[in-house]
Amino acid sequence: MTGPTLMTPEMRAEDSKAVFGFFTYLMTDFVLFAALFATYAVLRSGTFGGAAPASVFNAPFALLETLILLSSSFACGLALLAARRENLRNTLLALSATFVLGAAFLALELSEFSRLVASGAGPARSAFLSSYFTLVGTHGLHVALGLIWMSALALSLRMRGFTRGNLRKLALWSLFWHFLDIIWIFIFTIVYLFGII
Amino acid sequence: MNDYFSEIGFWHHETSLRTYLIGFGLSLLLTLCAYVLATRHMLSRGRLIEALLALALAQFFLQAASFLHLRGARASRDRLVVFATAIAIALILVSGSLWIMFDLNQRMMLPPGAGTMMEYMQDQSGI
Amino acid sequence: MTHSMLFGTLSWSVFPTNVVAIGGGVILVGGVLAVAGLATYFRLWKYLWREWLTSLDPKKIGVMYLVVSAVMLARGGADVILMRIQQATSVGAHAGIVSASHFQQLFSAHGSIMIFFVAMGFMFGLINLVLPLLLGTRDVAFPFLNSASFWLFVAGAGLVNLSLIIGDFSTAGWLSYPPLSELAYSPGSGVDYWIWALQIGGIGSLLSGVNFLTTVARLRATGMTWMRMPMFAWTVAGSMSLVAFAFPVLTVTLALLWLDRTLGMHFFTAGGGGNMMMYVNLIWSWGHPEVYILILPAFGVFSEVVACFSGKKLAGYASMVISIWGIVFLSWLVWLHHFFTMGAGADVNAFFGIMTMIIAVPTGVKIFNWLATMYRGRIRFATPMLWFMGFVVLFTLGGVAGVVMAEPPADYQLHNSLFLVAHFHTMIVSGVLFGYFAGITYWFPKIFGFRLDEKLGAAAFWFWTTGFILAFGPLYVLGLMGATRRLDHYAAGLGWQPMFIVAGIGAALVMIGFALQVAQVVRSIRMRETLRDTTGDPWGGRTLEWSVPSPAPEYNFARLPLVHGRDPFWSAKHGGAELWGHEPYEDVRVPKNSSLGVLIGAFALLLGFGAVWHIWWLAALGLLGAVACVFVRAFSENTERTISGERIAHLEAAARRHAALPV
Numbered sequence: 008m009t010g011p012t013l014m015t016p017e018m019r020a021e022d023s024k025a026v027f028g029f030f031t032y033l034m035t036d037f038v039l040f041a042a043l044f045a046t047y048a049v050l051r052s053g054t055f056g057g058a059a060p061a062s063v064f065n066a067p068f069a070l071l072e073t074l075i076l077l078s079s080s081f082a083c084g085l086a087l088l089a090a091r092r093e094n095l096r097n098t099l100l101a102l103s104a105t106f107v108l109g110a111a112f113l114a115l116e117l118s119e120f121s122r123l124v125a126s127g128a129g130p131a132r133s134a135f136l137s138s139y140f141t142l143v144g145t146h147g148l149h150v151a152l153g154l155i156w157m158s159a160l161a162l163s164l165r166m167r168g169f170t171r172g173n174l175r176k177l178a179l180w181s182l183f184w185h186f187l188d189i190i191w192i193f194i195f196t197i198v199y200l201f202g203i204i
Numbered sequence: 205m206n207d208y209f210s211e212i213g214f215w216h217h218e219t220s221l222r223t224y225l226i227g228f229g230l231s232l233l234l235t236l237c238a239y240v241l242a243t244r245h246m247l248s249r250g251r252l253i254e255a256l257l258a259l260a261l262a263q264f265f266l267q268a269a270s271f272l273h274l275r276g277a278r279a280s281r282d283r284l285v286v287f288a289t290a291i292a293i294a295l296i297l298v299s300g301s302l303w304i305m306f307d308l309n310q311r312m313m314l315p316p317g318a319g320t321m322m323e324y325m326q327d328q329s330g331i
Numbered sequence: 332m333t334h335s336m337l338f339g340t341l342s343w344s345v346f347p348t349n350v351v352a353i354g355g356g357v358i359l360v361g362g363v364l365a366v367a368g369l370a371t372y373f374r375l376w377k378y379l380w381r382e383w384l385t386s387l388d389p390k391k392i393g394v395m396y397l398v399v400s401a402v403m404l405a406r407g408g409a410d411v412i413l414m415r416i417q418q419a420t421s422v423g424a425h426a427g428i429v430s431a432s433h434f435q436q437l438f439s440a441h442g443s444i445m446i447f448f449v450a451m452g453f454m455f456g457l458i459n460l461v462l463p464l465l466l467g468t469r470d471v472a473f474p475f476l477n478s479a480s481f482w483l484f485v486a487g488a489g490l491v492n493l494s495l496i497i498g499d500f501s502t503a504g505w506l507s508y509p510p511l512s513e514l515a516y517s518p519g520s521g522v523d524y525w526i527w528a529l530q531i532g533g534i535g536s537l538l539s540g541v542n543f544l545t546t547v548a549r550l551r552a553t554g555m556t557w558m559r560m561p562m563f564a565w566t567v568a569g570s571m572s573l574v575a576f577a578f579p580v581l582t583v584t585l586a587l588l589w590l591d592r593t594l595g596m597h598f599f600t601a602g603g604g605g606n607m608m609m610y611v612n613l614i615w616s617w618g619h620p621e622v623y624i625l626i627l628p629a630f631g632v633f634s635e636v637v638a639c640f641s642g643k644k645l646a647g648y649a650s651m652v653i654s655i656w657g658i659v660f661l662s663w664l665v666w667l668h669h670f671f672t673m674g675a676g677a678d679v680n681a682f683f684g685i686m687t688m689i690i691a692v693p694t695g696v697k698i699f700n701w702l703a704t705m706y707r708g709r710i711r712f713a714t715p716m717l718w719f720m721g722f723v724v725l726f727t728l729g730g731v732a733g734v735v736m737a738e739p740p741a742d743y744q745l746h747n748s749l750f751l752v753a754h755f756h757t758m759i760v761s762g763v764l765f766g767y768f769a770g771i772t773y774w775f776p777k778i779f780g781f782r783l784d785e786k787l788g789a790a791a792f793w794f795w796t797t798g799f800i801l802a803f804g805p806l807y808v809l810g811l812m813g814a815t816r817r818l819d820h821y822a823a824g825l826g827w828q829p830m831f832i833v834a835g836i837g838a839a840l841v842m843i844g845f846a847l848q849v850a851q852v853v854r855s856i857r858m859r860e861t862l863r864d865t866t867g868d869p870w871g872g873r874t875l876e877w878s879v880p881s882p883a884p885e886y887n888f889a890r891l892p893l894v895h896g897r898d899p900f901w902s903a904k905h906g907g908a909e910l911w912g913h914e915p916y917e918d919v920r921v922p923k924n925s926s927l928g929v930l931i932g933a934f935a936l937l938l939g940f941g942a943v944w945h946i947w948w949l950a951a952l953g954l955l956g957a958v959a960c961v962f963v964r965a966f967s968e969n970t971e972r973t974i975s976g977e978r979i980a981h982l983e984a985a986a987r988r989h990a991a992l993p994v
Contacts, residue, residue, distance in 0.1 A: 014211055020549070022212040028472055028545040030272075030283045031575060034290035035537060039579035041294035042613060045301040046587065046598065053604025055597070070239050077231055080271060084224035091207040130596050134604035137596035141587065163966055172968065174208045185271035189264060195235070196260040200242040204252055282548050293576045296663050301612055304667060307676050308608055 014171070022175050029179045033186050036149075040190050043142045044197060053134030060135065060202035063128060065119075069199035072115050073191065076150075079108030080188035083181050090177055093169050098177075102161050105184070109154050116147050139198065146190055153184050213280060215273040227270030234263040339945035340520070345498045351413065351429055356496045358409075385924040387474040388885055389459040390778055392481050396456030397771065403448040403488055408845060410441035415802075415835040423823030434819035435502035436521065440491065442505025443525060447532050448488040450625045450759065453767040455484070455539055458567055458628065461774050462543060464876035464883060465561045467552025467892040467899075472545035474922040475964055480535040480542065482932025487532025490939045494524040498943070501525035504817065506614050507588065509599035509607045514592045520943050522592065527939035530585045533578050540574030543567055552875065554894035561874045561897075562638075562651055566631030569655040570624045573662065577620035584613040593945075608673055615666040623662040625759065627655065629766025630697055633719050636769050637701045639870050640716040641708030644898055647700040654693035661690040671742045680739040687737035691730060698727060713870065714788035718769035721796045722761055729757025732807070749818075750810025753803040760799060768795075768848075776864040780882035784858065787851035794844030801837025805830035865989035873898040878910055880986035886919045886974055889983045916976040916983070923972050927960045934960065 051060065086101035120140065123129065130140035160180055164173050210217035238259040241247065247255060268274045274284055347353050370376055383391055413429060414437050421427025429437065459477065463470055471477050494500040501521040503512040512522045547568045551560065587598040588610065597603030599610040638645040645651065667675065667683035701723065710716065732754040736742045745751055776782045806814075809830050814821070821827055855862055864881040875892055876883070878900045890911040896902060903910045938953030940946070 014208070019211055019213075023214075024472055024545060024549045026212060026214050027283060027286075027549060028541055031286050031541045031544055032538075034286050035541065035575045035579045037290045038294055038297065038576045039583055041297050042580045042583040042616075045298045046583070046609060046613070048298070048302055049305045049609050050598065050604065050606060053597070053606065055602070055604035066239070066243055070235070073235055074232070077228065077235065080267075081224060081228040084227075084271065085221075087209065088221055088224070091209055130590075131594060132597075132603075134597040134600075134606065137590065137598055137603075137605075141590060141596070141598075159962055159966065169208075171208070172966075175212075176965065178209055178212070178214045182272060185267065188271070189267050192235075192260050192263050192267070196238060196256050200238060200256050201253065204242050204245070204249060204256075289572065290576065293663060297580065297616055300616070300664075300666075301609075304612055304675060304679055305606065305609060307679050308674060311674055311676055 018171065022171070022178075025175055026178060026182070030182060033182060036186070037190075040142075040145070040193075043138075043145060044193065047138040047142045047198065050134040050138040053138075055133035055135075057133040057136065058123075058126075058128040060139075060198075063123065063136075063139070064199050064202040066199065066203050068115070068119065069195060072112055073195045075108050075112045075115070076188050076191050079105045079112065080185050082108060083184045087177065087181050090169065090174060095164065095168060099161060099164065102157060102164075106154060106157055106161075109150055109157075109184075113147060113150050113154070116143065116150075120144070143194060143198065146187065146194060149183075149187050149190075153180070153187060156180055156183070216275060219273065223270050227267060230266055231263050234259050234266070335945075336948070337946070339941070339947070339949075341497075341944045341946065345520070346496070347499075349430065349433065352433060352495070355409070359492055359495050380926075381924065384929055385478075385926045387478050387922040387925060387928075389463055389471050389474070389477060390883060390885075392477055393456045393459030393461075394778065396452050396459060396481060396484070399485055399488055400449050400452030400456060403444050403452065403491075404845070406492065407441050407444040407449055408842060410437045410444070411838055412842065413437055414441065415831075415838040417819060419828065419831045419835040421820045422828050427820065429819075431819045432502055435504075435817070436500045438817055439501045439504050439507075439521075439525065440494075443501075443529065444488075444491060445759070446505065446621070446625075447529055448484070448491065450763050450767075451532070451536060452484060452488075453764070453771075454570070454625060454628050455481075455536070457632070457767060457770045457774070458539075458543055460778055461770075461876055462546060462564065462567055463550070464777065464879070464887055465564055465874055466547065466550060467555055467875045467888065467894060468546075468550040469887045469891075469919065470550075470922070471542055472550055473542050475925055475928065475970070476538055476542050478925065478928030479931045479961075480539040482928045483535030483538075483935050484532050486932040486936040486939065487528045487530075487535065489936050490524060490528040490531065490943075493940065494521065494528075498524065506618065508614075509588065509591070509610050510601045512588060512592075513600055514595075515600070523589070523943040526585050526589050526592075527942055530582065530589075531935045531939050533581050533585070536574055537578040537582070540571045540578065544571040544575055547571070552892050552894050555899075558649070558652070559894055559897050559899075561631075562634035562645055562648070563628070563631035565652055565655055566627040566634070569659045570627035573620040573624045573627075573659060577617045577624065580613060581617040581621075584610065584617065587613075589942075593942075608670075611670050611673065612666075615669045616663075618669065619666040620662045622755075622758070623658055625763045626766075627658065629722075629763050629770075630655070632766045632770035632773070633701060633722065634697075635874065636715045636719055636773055637704045638898075639773070639872055640711045640713055640719075641705045642710075642871065643704055643708045644873070644901075645700070646703035646706075647696070648897065650696055651700055654696040657693035658690060661686060661693070665690060668737060668742070671739045672746045677739075684737050684739050684742075688734055691734050691737075694730060698723060713772075714783070714785055714792060715769040715773040717789060717792045718765045718772070721792060722765040722769075725757055725761035725765075725796070725799065729754055729761065732757065745810065747815055748810035749806040749814045749816055752816045753806035753810060756803055756806075760803075761796075765795075773870065774876070776862075776869045776881050777867075777876055777879075777883055778881075779859075781855060781859040781862040781864055782869055784851050784855045784862065787847055787854060791844045791847035791851060794840050794847060798837045798840025798842075798844055802834050802841060803837070805834045805837075867987070867990050868900075868904075873901040875900055875910070878903070880983070880990060884979075884982060884986065886921055886979065889916055889979050890914070916979040918976050919974045919979065920971045921974060923970055925964065925970070927964050931957050931960045 082101050082104040086098050086105060089097035089101055123136070128136055130137050157180060160173070160176050163176070167173060207217070209215050210219070238256050241252060241255055268287065274280055274287055347356055370379060383395060386392065414434065417427040417429055417434055459471070491500065498520040501507055501512070501517070501524060503517055503522055503525070507522055507525055510516055547560075547564055587596075590596040591598050591600055591605070597605040599605050599607045601607065634645055634651065664686040665683055667679065668687045671680050671684070701719070712720075732750070736745050736751065736754065772783055772788060809827055812827070814827055867880045868877040869881070870877070875894075878892065879888060892899065892910040893908075895908040899910060902908065934953045934956035936953070938950050938957065941948070941950030941953055
């Protein structure tokens, strides 16, 4: 295994470059969400006689989702701290916690979606609901992708241990995961809290 | 401590459990503050929107610093530039779109939520 | 039921029935079969697969980009010929050669193809060819990602061409405004083809943007500080920063339109609370930066070309850099000028109008800097320089027309007129395309080892420029007379026909110019021994790419260069600091070939095709396949191979016998 101490300057530059490139990609994703937020803000009033934000959103439910996602973000940090000490058991443990919390978040979101669809407030009902489902659903898709990525990474960690490649992927994946929580801050505020006031 | 993550400039070498705990704790606090403000209706609507946006921005920068490790360290300087650019463009995009579209709605006198455009188009039987 | 599960909305009626459309399909299928047949006859498949299709060498990927773009240029050019014939003949009682609906497909396909699969393709091709060489490095930041981006681009182009044979292309214009592009008014497969071709190609572009931005930020030669970079690298950085942040907006806009059409949502529909102007707002907040995405690298090419052929260093380096970033910043603040007439208030229109006028200033700075570079220089009018001369005149005129339209009151008159069409073609053809032609001619010897024939190059230039002036001069006038764009028929009494005929003649001259360029390439290949570049420095160049042999070896630089200032090769040639030491050659690691890029493109094509025809199992297969390829690549190890120092020594000794600069 390539331990961290065996890194040549070229390897360091290469992995640092990967972090920069991936971070740049995340920032493009940030602008993607900005476009979705702008769409939501413009179409928010387009309820077309259907459900309005105040009647759709449930504040305590959104708070619960927020707390779960925030905790999973924290657990992801713990995985990195354990990986720094090359403690495989704790890394995998923290990753499992992240996974469970992330999956719970996704389950809550899906239950909310199905509740809305069942009550006749599906995405095709009005512009407001289209933009709501798309904004929150895009975030949910990212979370699902993050969970799949994490599973593959955990598997690779179990099989190969802390190789340089695995450590690099862990760093990149953690950026992705924290980024999703950062996007959620705005969904929580602009969609849910603005929706109920 | 010279670990892989600080060697590649992913985080500052002093990053520790404390960093994450501070990020997590303060985020929790800011979230709960926003929640209480929004549900207790303690402020006027305009003030409330400003306060909630301020809290969200605070949490945004907090998490960027403690979770994305954007803290002005030399290795993350070019990431900071990209970050600042993305924020500037997101701001231009969102505020510009809102300005343009609300100005248009106002001038077209579309009442919010109405299907006026559809009716208008049906009146113009050519379309 | 089973049929719709298996084949979605596909049926026998999707094949074309009218003569012109069948002709197009036959040419396409015949062309593909001819290429495949030739490759089989000459047993080239293995060679193509090993040396080209699966290669991760950016120079080869660049060449493939150029080939695909040139083919798409011919395709988009064929659309032009039909449109020009239609507008020259469809007057009064004469109906012209195509139906109104077919005409709509022609201009929709022409615009989409020329922007996404010609201009973008030439741009990424050129960047791939020379950016690492200019930066003094061996590769782009993420070689595999580069291959995947290219194959996504090919999949998008493939989808456009597929629409020639199976179903129709969009009739809603190159930007498919709703409500026309919504399901209620465009129920066929055309808009879906448009959405998926652009979506797939666009994601490829986005990833390329991140890739090249990282390349410039992280892979410069030792000593090449930001302010020592060649101007082309600066323009690439500016352009790619726009790609990275504008293309996500396109991705969103296309996705929302698709959701409207496929899942019955109401983003841009006339009913359901949707707002079609939000589409226009979103697509132009991508679309305007897109214009500068295309033009900035062309500016970069001209900066290199003018300095080289004037034998002087580029004038006003710092002001060039500042003006690039001025353009990048301002290009985010002008998007509303594409829809002044939608009814926004005077304050909104005034803001965007003023910003549009201001963006002409940094562009003007660049024009003056190029002219200052030429001033008292020893100018050689080689073909790249000819393209520059054509550019500087036409682009300035077209730009001034743009400033006219930046005034909202004037724009109310000119909006959607042929004046506008003439304006943006002046910018895109004489700006972007001429720039890329100059770049291709300039760097051709570095990639292939021999120059392009100058005589045919100059002839092509003259046909292109005169043809262009004849084709678009009348359009400015017609626009002022009230002719609108996308006109498939007009009344005889308007007296427009003579000018449309002149425009048609101009287009024919441009086509001759294009044919001459094809002839130029063929002739140059046959005469390659006389045109051979043995020195590695055929033009008396200034930047690092000319310091290596032509064609540039796979590893670019045998020893990585050390840079001490701007134009490092020029100063090394003239007794300045040496570019590299004399230590023995070291082993070089280069990426191994990978077939996963090709597979990602193939799966993306399946995804797009399945989504267009609602064949959901196929779309799901394509999506899962592409994602699986990404995971396989991410977790595969041993993706590099080594070229030994001895082998490099051997190759260099052979290639550098006539080098301009001794090793």
